[in-house]
Amino acid sequence: MVAGFIVAVVFVLPYLIMLLTSLKGRYDTLAVPPTYLPKAWYPQNYITMWTATQTPLLDNMIATLVISVGATMLMFVVCIPAAYYTARFRFPGRGVFMFLVIVTQMLQPTLLATGLFQQFRLLGLNDTWLAMILINAAFNLTFAIWIMHAFFASVPKEVNEAAELDGAGKWGILWWVNLRLVWPGIVTALIYTFVASANEFSASLVILTSATKQPLSVALSAFIGQYDTAWQYLFGVSIVAIVPSVILFVLIEKHLVGGLTAGSIK
Amino acid sequence: MAANRRPWGQFLRAVPWLVPAAILIFGVVLFPAGYLLYNSTRNIGLSGLDVGPAGISNYKALLARPELPSVLLNTFIWVAGVVIVQLLISLWLAQLLNNQFPGRRWVRIAVLIPWAASVVMTTMVFVYGLDPYYGIMNRFLVDVHILSASVGFTQQPVPAFITAIAIGIFISVPFTTYVLLAGLAGVPPEVLEAATVDGAGRARTYFSVIMPCLRGAIVLSTLINVINTFNNLPVLKLITGSLPGYPDDTTTTLMFKILQGEHSIGVASALAAVNFIIVLVVVAIYLVAAKPMRAVES
Amino acid sequence: MAAITIDRVTKIYPNGFEAVHELDLDVADGELMVLVGPSGCGKTTALRMVAGLEDASAGTLSIGGRIVNDVSPKDRDIAMVFQNYALYSHMTVAKNIGFALKLRRLPKSEINRKVAEAAEILGLTEWLDRKPAQLSGGQRQRVAMGRAIVREPSVFLMDEPLSNLDAKLRVRMRAEVARIQRRLGVTTLYVTHDQVEAMTMGDRVAVMRAGVLQQCDSPQVLYDHPSNVFVAGFMGSPAMNLFEARLGEGAVSAVVGTQRLALPESLLASRPGLRAYANRTVVLGVRPEELAVAGEEATTVPAAAALEGDVDLIEALGSELLVHFTTDARSVIGEDAMEPDAKDLSAGSLAGAGEGVARVKLRSKLVTGQRVRFLVDPAALRFFDPASGQAIVR
Numbered sequence: 024m025v026a027g028f029i030v031a032v033v034f035v036l037p038y039l040i041m042l043l044t045s046l047k048g049r050y051d052t053l054a055v056p057p058t059y060l061p062k063a064w065y066p067q068n069y070i071t072m073w074t075a076t077q078t079p080l081l082d083n084m085i086a087t088l089v090i091s092v093g094a095t096m097l098m099f100v101v102c103i104p105a106a107y108y109t110a111r112f113r114f115p116g117r118g119v120f121m122f123l124v125i126v127t128q129m130l131q132p133t134l135l136a137t138g139l140f141q142q143f144r145l146l147g148l149n150d151t152w153l154a155m156i157l158i159n160a161a162f163n164l165t166f167a168i169w170i171m172h173a174f175f176a177s178v179p180k181e182v183n184e185a186a187e188l189d190g191a192g193k194w195g196i197l198w199w200v201n202l203r204l205v206w207p208g209i210v211t212a213l214i215y216t217f218v219a220s221a222n223e224f225s226a227s228l229v230i231l232t233s234a235t236k237q238p239l240s241v242a243l244s245a246f247i248g249q250y251d252t253a254w255q256y257l258f259g260v261s262i263v264a265i266v267p268s269v270i271l272f273v274l275i276e277k278h279l280v281g282g283l284t285a286g287s288i289k
Numbered sequence: 290m291a292a293n294r295r296p297w298g299q300f301l302r303a304v305p306w307l308v309p310a311a312i313l314i315f316g317v318v319l320f321p322a323g324y325l326l327y328n329s330t331r332n333i334g335l336s337g338l339d340v341g342p343a344g345i346s347n348y349k350a351l352l353a354r355p356e357l358p359s360v361l362l363n364t365f366i367w368v369a370g371v372v373i374v375q376l377l378i379s380l381w382l383a384q385l386l387n388n389q390f391p392g393r394r395w396v397r398i399a400v401l402i403p404w405a406a407s408v409v410m411t412t413m414v415f416v417y418g419l420d421p422y423y424g425i426m427n428r429f430l431v432d433v434h435i436l437s438a439s440v441g442f443t444q445q446p447v448p449a450f451i452t453a454i455a456i457g458i459f460i461s462v463p464f465t466t467y468v469l470l471a472g473l474a475g476v477p478p479e480v481l482e483a484a485t486v487d488g489a490g491r492a493r494t495y496f497s498v499i500m501p502c503l504r505g506a507i508v509l510s511t512l513i514n515v516i517n518t519f520n521n522l523p524v525l526k527l528i529t530g531s532l533p534g535y536p537d538d539t540t541t542t543l544m545f546k547i548l549q550g551e552h553s554i555g556v557a558s559a560l561a562a563v564n565f566i567i568v569l570v571v572v573a574i575y576l577v578a579a580k581p582m583r584a585v586e587s
Numbered sequence: 588m589a590a591i592t593i594d595r596v597t598k599i600y601p602n603g604f605e606a607v608h609e610l611d612l613d614v615a616d617g618e619l620m621v622l623v624g625p626s627g628c629g630k631t632t633a634l635r636m637v638a639g640l641e642d643a644s645a646g647t648l649s650i651g652g653r654i655v656n657d658v659s660p661k662d663r664d665i666a667m668v669f670q671n672y673a674l675y676s677h678m679t680v681a682k683n684i685g686f687a688l689k690l691r692r693l694p695k696s697e698i699n700r701k702v703a704e705a706a707e708i709l710g711l712t713e714w715l716d717r718k719p720a721q722l723s724g725g726q727r728q729r730v731a732m733g734r735a736i737v738r739e740p741s742v743f744l745m746d747e748p749l750s751n752l753d754a755k756l757r758v759r760m761r762a763e764v765a766r767i768q769r770r771l772g773v774t775t776l777y778v779t780h781d782q783v784e785a786m787t788m789g790d791r792v793a794v795m796r797a798g799v800l801q802q803c804d805s806p807q808v809l810y811d812h813p814s815n816v817f818v819a820g821f822m823g824s825p826a827m828n829l830f831e832a833r834l835g836e837g838a839v840s841a842v843v844g845t846q847r848l849a850l851p852e853s854l855l856a857s858r859p860g861l862r863a864y865a866n867r868t869v870v871l872g873v874r875p876e877e878l879a880v881a882g883e884e885a886t887t888v889p890a891a892a893a894l895e896g897d898v899d900l901i902e903a904l905g906s907e908l909l910v911h912f913t914t915d916a917r918s919v920i921g922e923d924a925m926e927p928d929a930k931d932l933s934a935g936s937l938a939g940a941g942e943g944v945a946r947v948k949l950r951s952k953l954v955t956g957q958r959v960r961f962l963v964d965p966a967a968l969r970f971f972d973p974a975s976g977q978a979i980v981r
Contacts (some may be wrong), residue, residue: 138325
């Protein structure tokens, strides 16, 4: 138990520093030597930080939200039919499709950044949120299909057959029976995609070049190395971004273990 | 139905369900991969305009770069250092979290945080904390007498690289721990009981009974971690990016420097192609050596 | 209401395994036909082909006179009860039962009415708002039946619906299911591996083995006149005793081991085919209840038709005794006798350490180890060809 406590402290510490620094005034953050706790508390940072920097961080937060929500919704629509059908039915080409899905797990936006850069420039979509929505949806597809496939496959064959005999068509079986039974797996995949999209860095760096269009990950990184970095604002915004992500992850914590086990480890 | 039996009919009926995913995969994943391979053999101007074929001149330019050997070495140390150490830590941590103890829930939540948080944001804290002037971590290390004076962690190649590796480990442990926890959940309790009855000590039980069950989890998480670490940009860029030259670069960060700094898209693509091949080779070695595919495809 | 016709239906899986071989079966309108056999005999495959959940490799399937080979399951007007019930675990009992009606877009009031009716028949009315996880095994089984009943189909298909219930519940549900079927009069094809269910529930019973239909008759006929050794050994518990025997000159006697049973003229008259087996080995079968302990029971059987053995084990069932004995004849196992390469039975002596079982009245004074003499009514003997396993009748 002591070990557990130490582990927890180690993992929380950086974020504690983040929190404390976000509540410091400008002078405290840059004080030499630094102080652990703020000499004066500045909770109002959380209000001013959105517009205080040269490029408003509010724009970047909105960018992050639009891209993440868009990518998650697109992925949801695309991924569920594919995962459901490959889990339930055998058809020629199924092995090829599953192989493709696994192959794309190996390819990441960072690796393909140069290709993506040129491609979206060719399509006239460079520096657009649409490009990042497509990219995030595509690259998270494999993990999502992987998780959902396992959940769909765990629905007993007879339940699907019973629904078929009761008169449901394929969409009906998916809608009325399967989705209701596997929604934990679906929520897990959705949350995972949302958080991964929000945190994406490399492709966003290369594709989104206008400061107002960049998501938080890129915008924040640009501030580092500047002369008079307003750390308190950067950390404040980070806290605001991190807390919901952590809450979402905590919600799916139980199913993370299940989703990773089902169909992959054995 | 007759269509039930004919394979062509089966294929056609699968199409509408798979087409959207297939379009996304082909269009946004496979096409850029092919495109970058193509670009690596083209002359591309600074503005991004394709000027003409370049043959292998991009590759030659790449190989002629003096920093290439040290970059390759850095890459190896970076990946091996992060992956191996984080695996060992995760094995220990997963074992710890597999047992009930008061407050376990909170520890598990704490472990989740680096996974949920943006890598950029996590790294930012370290950049701030390790600043030699106002960095709070530096001050702490001095206060507990680990250091005699503040060290400019991000200002010299070796400390920066080590710091980057440490952060890499920090952000990789949560994922691996959870995968291992999933693997541990699959160890049947009867097997552990049988081992106890057979008189196996704790270490013996761990190595002979538990580890083999974890093999799938270890192989899978290591594969993903190798790929993720190899492809990691933010940690290295933020920690070592301010250093002049290329002392701490890996093939990935070098590629970005060539792309964004020098705007040599052709050479960057060539390096990307090399990275691509490295990843394929690593994956191939894994598939041959560890056969995790069998489990995934079933 | 509709009849089911299975005409020379075969099922061969892609890996070459033939699960069902040229099955011919007619289920009359309103009949409860039980399809019974050991695991892997093809009965479930046959049922699933009638349901449309598997395709037939050859042959035609008809329901109500209409060929349904190419008709999808939901258009065949059938309802199925699965072995594991296959309930929708996220829906209440009422919604489970009413799901098919909802898909048909019946008005809500009508759905509620029909669901209430089905619940009434099955005694589920007070459980309508529960979810399957809150129900016992027997209740879940009834919900599965409710789902089938409410659709008022032409045909019920049941795949071992009682197998997952404990023994006592199974006995009760057996009667329930039969009662409901009779009340609704729906043609039913019922698959089970339990021959007791087959005997008690079926209007007719079809016995299958290794994909081939062995015999299809009413339960009593199956019991009294099995058409081959397999059916003889399968139906009835404890199983029929089967021994190697050699018929004497003119088939007037049978030598079993070292013992001789005299066969009366009346027997040969009713089974003239036996004469062709004079001086040849056959398989002789006698049911446990046909063995009477000599001296303990009043019987009209002449003393010359007797079988001797040593008592091995006596099982007291409370209502009667099962006496396990060994005799010096060679036992035959029903399955083995059906194999084409059955060992050459006609050579050499017939002596062996055969085992048999007899049903004996409670008041018997038999003890373990005692030598016992059983009187056998020759009319109750069954004879089978040793190579083909077929019953010797004509």
